[in-house]
Amino acid sequence: MLKQTPTTRSRRRHRGTDSVTIQDVASEAGVAPITVSRALNTPESVSAKLRERIDQAVAKLGYVPNLVAGGLASAGMRMIPVVVPSLSILTFIEVIHGIQQTLEQAGYQVLLGSTDFDLDREASLIESLLGYSPSGVILTGLRHHERTSLRLKNWGRPVVEIMELGDECIDMNVGVDNHAAGACMAQHLLDRGFKRIAYLGTGMSRDYRAMQRFEGHREALKTAGVEFDLLFRREEPSSYEAGRLLFLEALKTRPDLEALHFANDNLAAGALMEANRQGICVPEEIAIGGYLGLSLGEHLSPRLSTITVPRYEMGVEAAKLMLSRLEGRQPLAPRLDIGYELKVRGST
Amino acid sequence: MLKQTPTTRSRRRHRGTDSVTIQDVASEAGVAPITVSRALNTPESVSAKLRERIDQAVAKLGYVPNLVAGGLASAGMRMIPVVVPSLSILTFIEVIHGIQQTLEQAGYQVLLGSTDFDLDREASLIESLLGYSPSGVILTGLRHHERTSLRLKNWGRPVVEIMELGDECIDMNVGVDNHAAGACMAQHLLDRGFKRIAYLGTGMSRDYRAMQRFEGHREALKTAGVEFDLLFRREEPSSYEAGRLLFLEALKTRPDLEALHFANDNLAAGALMEANRQGICVPEEIAIGGYLGLSLGEHLSPRLSTITVPRYEMGVEAAKLMLSRLEGRQPLAPRLDIGYELKVRGST
DNA sequence: CTGTTAGCGCGTTCAC
DNA sequence: GTGAACGCGCTAACAG
Numbered sequence: 001m002l003k004q005t006p007t008t009r010s011r012r013r014h015r016g017t018d019s020v021t022i023q024d025v026a027s028e029a030g031v032a033p034i035t036v037s038r039a040l041n042t043p044e045s046v047s048a049k050l051r052e053r054i055d056q057a058v059a060k061l062g063y064v065p066n067l068v069a070g071g072l073a074s075a076g077m078r079m080i081p082v083v084v085p086s087l088s089i090l091t092f093i094e095v096i097h098g099i100q101q102t103l104e105q106a107g108y109q110v111l112l113g114s115t116d117f118d119l120d121r122e123a124s125l126i127e128s129l130l131g132y133s134p135s136g137v138i139l140t141g142l143r144h145h146e147r148t149s150l151r152l153k154n155w156g157r158p159v160v161e162i163m164e165l166g167d168e169c170i171d172m173n174v175g176v177d178n179h180a181a182g183a184c185m186a187q188h189l190l191d192r193g194f195k196r197i198a199y200l201g202t203g204m205s206r207d208y209r210a211m212q213r214f215e216g217h218r219e220a221l222k223t224a225g226v227e228f229d230l231l232f233r234r235e236e237p238s239s240y241e242a243g244r245l246l247f248l249e250a251l252k253t254r255p256d257l258e259a260l261h262f263a264n265d266n267l268a269a270g271a272l273m274e275a276n277r278q279g280i281c282v283p284e285e286i287a288i289g290g291y292l293g294l295s296l297g298e299h300l301s302p303r304l305s306t307i308t309v310p311r312y313e314m315g316v317e318a319a320k321l322m323l324s325r326l327e328g329r330q331p332l333a334p335r336l337d338i339g340y341e342l343k344v345r346g347s348t
Numbered sequence: 349m350l351k352q353t354p355t356t357r358s359r360r361r362h363r364g365t366d367s368v369t370i371q372d373v374a375s376e377a378g379v380a381p382i383t384v385s386r387a388l389n390t391p392e393s394v395s396a397k398l399r400e401r402i403d404q405a406v407a408k409l410g411y412v413p414n415l416v417a418g419g420l421a422s423a424g425m426r427m428i429p430v431v432v433p434s435l436s437i438l439t440f441i442e443v444i445h446g447i448q449q450t451l452e453q454a455g456y457q458v459l460l461g462s463t464d465f466d467l468d469r470e471a472s473l474i475e476s477l478l479g480y481s482p483s484g485v486i487l488t489g490l491r492h493h494e495r496t497s498l499r500l501k502n503w504g505r506p507v508v509e510i511m512e513l514g515d516e517c518i519d520m521n522v523g524v525d526n527h528a529a530g531a532c533m534a535q536h537l538l539d540r541g542f543k544r545i546a547y548l549g550t551g552m553s554r555d556y557r558a559m560q561r562f563e564g565h566r567e568a569l570k571t572a573g574v575e576f577d578l579l580f581r582r583e584e585p586s587s588y589e590a591g592r593l594l595f596l597e598a599l600k601t602r603p604d605l606e607a608l609h610f611a612n613d614n615l616a617a618g619a620l621m622e623a624n625r626q627g628i629c630v631p632e633e634i635a636i637g638g639y640l641g642l643s644l645g646e647h648l649s650p651r652l653s654t655i656t657v658p659r660y661e662m663g664v665e666a667a668k669l670m671l672s673r674l675e676g677r678q679p680l681a682p683r684l685d686i687g688y689e690l691k692v693r694g695s696t
Numbered sequence: 697c698t699g700t701t702a703g704c705g706c707g708t709t710c711a712c
Numbered sequence: 713g714t715g716a717a718c719g720c721g722c723t724a725a726c727a728g
Contacts, residue, residue: 393713
């Protein structure tokens with residue numbers, strides 16, 4: 001299947017991809033291969049004259065550097081694995097998008113990895129991803145297998161942990177303070193005069209960041225002297241449907257509830273749409289708050305109050321941090337709080 | 349930055365990643381490196397005794413094969429670039445998800461690439477992705493730069509084109525018949541008794557698949573003897589907001605419209621939500637149909653009629669086709685129609 | 697500024 | 713069933 005043409009060039013001893021190599025370009029331009037290499041990688045270290053001859057030869061032969069060979073000889077394959085818990089959660093997609101756009105401009109490619117919120121899978125995935133000799137790694141969260149953290153710390157190449165903020169990171173960290181964000185929405189609900197407030201989430205035994213927001217929520221209530229500590233949870237992944245079910249369950253179990261604090265906008269939107277369907281008035285009969293700032297929230301009626309997190313920007317910043325290290329610059333700070341913003345809209 | 353420890357092992361001449369190599373394992377097990385290689389890649393060609401010794405050494409040293417070296421020596425880096433027009437369109441994300449899940453199980457990794465619907469960018473992106481010596485390539489659509497198609501045809505490794513269906517593909521093809529899908533929804537609208545039906549889409553000068561659906565739509569109307577050929581378009585990317593604006597524009601320009609056929613569910617949902625907001629009754633005052641089958645559509649009121657496309661499954665099938673080639677099996681058919689399904693719900 | 701030499705770590709080839 | 717030698721294509725190191 002590989003190479004059906006039995007190799008026209010006589011130079012090839014065996015195998016070989018039969019493509020144009022740096023040697024071909026060197027011959028064409030009448031220089032040594034290393035000069036071609038330099039002309040391509042550090043043009044300023046080659047005289048203008050040779051550079052031009054080489055550029056012409058490259059164009060003429062259609063030379064494309066073999067990054068694998070380059071990666072073996074030097075270091076780094078100009079790839080960055082991005083390891084996230086799930087590819088079916090929009091948040092991660094948007095972060096990945098930001099990362100991809102930024103890295104691609106700089107000539108790096110993104111390698112995708114997903115762990116399904118499983119730290120064992122994360123550990124083995126990262127282990128095998130390192131076999132690709134990537135230039136750096138971006139991964140989700142600050143909690144990992146101990147051997148993963150150790151391995152990456154000793155790895156000697158840039159590592160960025162995203163989505164979460166903390167004092168102890170492997171190398172660099174861009175994220176948001178989940179605890180504070182949870183407290184922020186809870187405080188908003190309290191400010192609105194609600195007391196019987198529940199938190200509702202999915203997959204919280206695996207997604208500990210949602211749990212951190214719940215902790216913030218709970219603490220805000222406690223601090224305000226509101227003795228109400230209600231959590232509704234389901235173990236399936238987040239979806240509109242899960243939000244709808246959570247909503248129904250909450251209404252049924254505790255008809256006295258005044259406000260619902262959802263772990264994310266998908267759930268909140270599912271609830272809001274169900275409320276619309278049933279003719280339940282939001283926020284008069286029950287208030288609904290979310291987290292993330294999905295654009296959908298702005299189009300529902302009433303518009304969804306939420307805490308927006310600049311997800312795309314988080315990706316961009318993570319990538320920039322990565323690039324600054326890769327290009328030898330020391331990043332200003334290895335830790336960046338990307339922030340969040342409370343958006344008060346109609347649903348609360 | 350790279351390797352701060354000045355290399356403890358004396359073996360290293362210069363550079364080198366200071367990690368465990370096949371040679372280390374070989375020494376530990378008291379065999380030649382090639383035997384380790386065989387024990388790992390073709391276990392049946394090594395005696396049980398040695399195999400066990402080697403496995404132990406691998407475990408003891410925590411050896412992880414350097415895929416870069418392997419990729420250079422043999423061929424294929426066990427990576428598959430997936431090139432899509434955009435990472436901000438949910439459809440592509442879901443397809444990528446299916447691809448990623450399937451390939452990762454088989455030990456292949458996904459490299460992400462996006463072209464922003466630009467065939468020039470696609471051409472140069474693919475050119476540079478080939479530098480990674482990937483095992484295969486998955487790309488979007490059947491239309492490419494001629495040099496891209498030629499390059500990939502001569503490349504000698506599996507190529508799958510997705511999202512679209514056609515007779516002439518580079519190698520293998522999994523997708524959906526856009527023309528037929530557009531006609532299908534149009535026919536449904538006609539069957540409902542609507543005649544003044546408009547098609548509404550975004551970015552259609554770049555996203556020719558949406559245009560193919562429009563052609564199908566237009567033809568269905570013509571065939572039915574309905575002389576109505578109205579297209580509303582905007583050039584921004586699809587979004588709820590774009591759908592809302594398109595909806596408003598259509599209502600304003602042509603108050604006599606009976607049904608709106610949107611190029612995708614994002615647009616349709618934006619329109620439907622705006623209708624709700626304005627108290628416009630759907631479908632009594634105006635019917636709305638979409639395309640894709642996003643789960644959001646099922647939660648709106650009324651529920652959105654649409655044409656569902658099994659996006660995740662399309663990814664899975666594309667990956668399976670790829671794998672069958674990579675593993676030397678001939679795929680049953682190099683062309684797979686993934687199909688679509690008309691979902692008639694409340695909005696029409 | 698340019699060239700020479702010597703690997704990067706692995707798998708193929710061919711011999712035993 | 714196992715091993716020795718060599719090369720995949722490129723670049724770091726060290727001259728000149």
